[in-house]
Amino acid sequence: MSKDVIVTQNVSKTYGKPPLQVFALRNTNLHIKQGDYIAIIGPSGSGKSTLMNLLGCLDKPTTGNIFIDGNDVSTLNENELARIRREKIGFIFQKYNLIPTLNALENVELSMGFAGVDSQTRTKKAKQLLELVELSKRLTHKPSELSGGEQQRVAIARALANNPSIILADEPTGNVDTKSGDNIMRILEDVNKKGETIIVVTHNMAIAQRAKRVLRIQDGEVQEEHA
Amino acid sequence: MLRDHVKLAFKNLRHRLSRSLLTLLGIAIGIMAIISLLALGEGMQQAVTGELSSLSDVIIVSTGGGGFSSFGGGGSTSTGEYFTQRDIAGIERLQGIKEVSTQLSGFGLAEYNGKTTVLSLTGMEVSVMKLQYASQNLEAGGFLNEGEQNKIMIGNSIAHDTFDADISVGGRIKINGEKFFVSGIFGKQGFGGTSSDSIVLMNSRDFQKLTGQSNISLIYLRVYNVNDAESIATTIQTTINGNHGKKDFATATTMTSILKTVQNIIGILQLVLVGIASIALVVASIGIMNTMLTSVMERTREIGIMKAIGATTRDIMSIFIIEGVLMSGVGGIIGIILGVFGSQALTLILGSFMSMGGGSSFQLVPIITITSVVLAIAVSLIVGVLSSLYPAWRAARMSPIEAVRYE
Numbered sequence: 001m002s003k004d005v006i007v008t009q010n011v012s013k014t015y016g017k018p019p020l021q022v023f024a025l026r027n028t029n030l031h032i033k034q035g036d037y038i039a040i041i042g043p044s045g046s047g048k049s050t051l052m053n054l055l056g057c058l059d060k061p062t063t064g065n066i067f068i069d070g071n072d073v074s075t076l077n078e079n080e081l082a083r084i085r086r087e088k089i090g091f092i093f094q095k096y097n098l099i100p101t102l103n104a105l106e107n108v109e110l111s112m113g114f115a116g117v118d119s120q121t122r123t124k125k126a127k128q129l130l131e132l133v134e135l136s137k138r139l140t141h142k143p144s145e146l147s148g149g150e151q152q153r154v155a156i157a158r159a160l161a162n163n164p165s166i167i168l169a170d171e172p173t174g175n176v177d178t179k180s181g182d183n184i185m186r187i188l189e190d191v192n193k194k195g196e197t198i199i200v201v202t203h204n205m206a207i208a209q210r211a212k213r214v215l216r217i218q219d220g221e222v223q224e225e226h227a
Numbered sequence: 228m229l230r231d232h233v234k235l236a237f238k239n240l241r242h243r244l245s246r247s248l249l250t251l252l253g254i255a256i257g258i259m260a261i262i263s264l265l266a267l268g269e270g271m272q273q274a275v276t277g278e279l280s281s282l283s284d285v286i287i288v289s290t291g292g293g294g295f296s297s298f299g300g301g302g303s304t305s306t307g308e309y310f311t312q313r314d315i316a317g318i319e320r321l322q323g324i325k326e327v328s329t330q331l332s333g334f335g336l337a338e339y340n341g342k343t344t345v346l347s348l349t350g351m352e353v354s355v356m357k358l359q360y361a362s363q364n365l366e367a368g369g370f371l372n373e374g375e376q377n378k379i380m381i382g383n384s385i386a387h388d389t390f391d392a393d394i395s396v397g398g399r400i401k402i403n404g405e406k407f408f409v410s411g412i413f414g415k416q417g418f419g420g421t422s423s424d425s426i427v428l429m430n431s432r433d434f435q436k437l438t439g440q441s442n443i444s445l446i447y448l449r450v451y452n453v454n455d456a457e458s459i460a461t462t463i464q465t466t467i468n469g470n471h472g473k474k475d476f477a478t479a480t481t482m483t484s485i486l487k488t489v490q491n492i493i494g495i496l497q498l499v500l501v502g503i504a505s506i507a508l509v510v511a512s513i514g515i516m517n518t519m520l521t522s523v524m525e526r527t528r529e530i531g532i533m534k535a536i537g538a539t540t541r542d543i544m545s546i547f548i549i550e551g552v553l554m555s556g557v558g559g560i561i562g563i564i565l566g567v568f569g570s571q572a573l574t575l576i577l578g579s580f581m582s583m584g585g586g587s588s589f590q591l592v593p594i595i596t597i598t599s600v601v602l603a604i605a606v607s608l609i610v611g612v613l614s615s616l617y618p619a620w621r622a623a624r625m626s627p628i629e630a631v632r633y634e
């Protein structure tokens with residue numbers, strides 16, 4: 001039995017004050033295990049992004065606790081959250097979100113830089129990761145010189161750079177064609193097979209059905225979808 | 228880590244090259260102004276100090292309570308009363324005095340080329356003459372030599388304006404019927420303090436022989452020890468005033484006190500000029516702040532991404548502050564280089580101004596000191612930090628969620 005990487009206990013996120021309070025997320029209790037491959041689905045405005053932001057330590061819950069690798073992150077300050085994001089979490093965004101002034105290699109190295117990895121180790125690791133996502137020939141290309149699919153693969157390499165416990169992918173195939181999308185999912189699944197925990201937020205049912213577990217959010221409530 | 232921040236900041240600046248260059252130009256101009264004005268001021272200080280400090284053992288005693296206003300002239304009495312031999316004897320009796328000499332004043336009837344006119348004559352020891360007029364350039368000829376008789380030096384307007392024809396070196400003027408040869412002609416002074424334009428200089432012996440008078444209008448003396456100059460000056464003043472029974476008949480001025488006054492004036496002038504130049508720097512720093520704030524707005528998304536992948540508040544602050552410091556630092560260095568040229572140009576302009584007002588041998592050379600360079604670098608770095616602090620804080624405070632969502 002593998003251990004839990006993420007546990008949420010009665011996590012709620014509200015916006016505004018009573019009586020105008022809006023629940024974005026309601027009493028969520030989740031257990032996500034090491035090596036899980038989870039898809040989170042739900043209509044727009046259902047609370048998907050809120051859940052992503054909470055799991056990614058970009059935001060703090062209004063009530064309840066979130067444990068990542070056993071650390072209660074609901075009590076951490078801004079800089080400690082930054083450390084958790086750096087060490088435990090790899091983000092992949094729908095719009096790739098690479099730094100436009102940096103080339104592929106430098107983008108992958110960036111998060112290792114923030115983690116204080118020395119420059120030699122960094123470059124070596126970044127090259128390995130870019131090889132993994134089949135971009136060895138594109139190391140010095142700027143994001144503007146790469147296709148959408150290529151940019152997203154750079155983003156995957158960047159997400160993996162600090163050996164995170166969890167990969168959080170928000171609509172990773174939303175902006176690329178079907179073939180590139182399939183390629184991206186295949187890479188993520190390869191990574192998952194090596195033991196990485198993958199959480200994918202998506203609208204696309206075809207993508208969702210590739211996951212081992214599917215969580216559906218409706219009106220801020222999370223339910224397990226049983227295949 | 229810091230190296231990475233510098234690299235990132237540098238890339239960002241290069242990405243917005245023309246904007247960065249324009250911002251940096253603002254700093255460069257401000258620093259240039261400060262460097263060149265400091266160099267000019269320093270040049271003035273040193274020129275004046277150099278010229279006056281060689282005379283630091285000199286005391287000048289003049290009549291009238293107003294004091295010796297300007298170097299290189301003066302000496303006519305407003306009261307019509309002159310120093311007496313008793314005064315001179317009194318001074319010579321004092322301790323620590325190396326030599327005493329006098330300047331005699333009087334009038335004579337001069338004739339040249341058929342025209343006759345009254346001129347004021349000045350007689351002094353040749354050595355004093357050389358000392359007193361050392362700072363003035365000569366248009367032609369040279370100073371009198373020790374022991375030479377019937378030679379004079381004349382001011383520029385006497386040579387060119389007083390008589391119908393110009394007088395040149397070697398020219399012969401009759402004064403009170405006696406023949407004198409022109410040995411040197413002073414350059415034009417214009418309106419710079421007491422004018423030597425209408426002076427006729429001869430040695431004391433010729434003066435006395437010619438006029439039969441010895442009206443002493445100025446006394447020059449040198450002391451052995453510069454440190455005693457002030458106290459000796461006070462004693463002389465008291466003694467002479469006592470001789471004449473007046474409270475403010477004589478004024479004894481040391482070169483050191485003149486030097487101090489001049490230095491103070493130049494110092495204040497310099498401060499005012501640098502203060503004005505600093506306005507350029509303030510404007511430039513507002514420019515940096517403006518550019519950086521725009522940059523923060525444009526890079527909202529980028530900042531969010533960096534935070535999402537683990538950048539701390541400190542990382543973001545540091546990147547932006549380094550950007551500001553890089554801009555102002557490079558601007559500062561360019562400013563220093565421009566300042567070196569700027570000060571030369573300024574000197575040329577000022578120099579041509581001065582020669583328009585009348586030629587002077589006073590050579591102004593801009594001096595750029597290590598202190599002013601270090602100061603300029605420090606100031607530009609401080610400006611960089613201060614003006615990027617607020618934009619950096621704005622950037623660091625951004626919430627990663629909103630920043631990532633920002634379109």
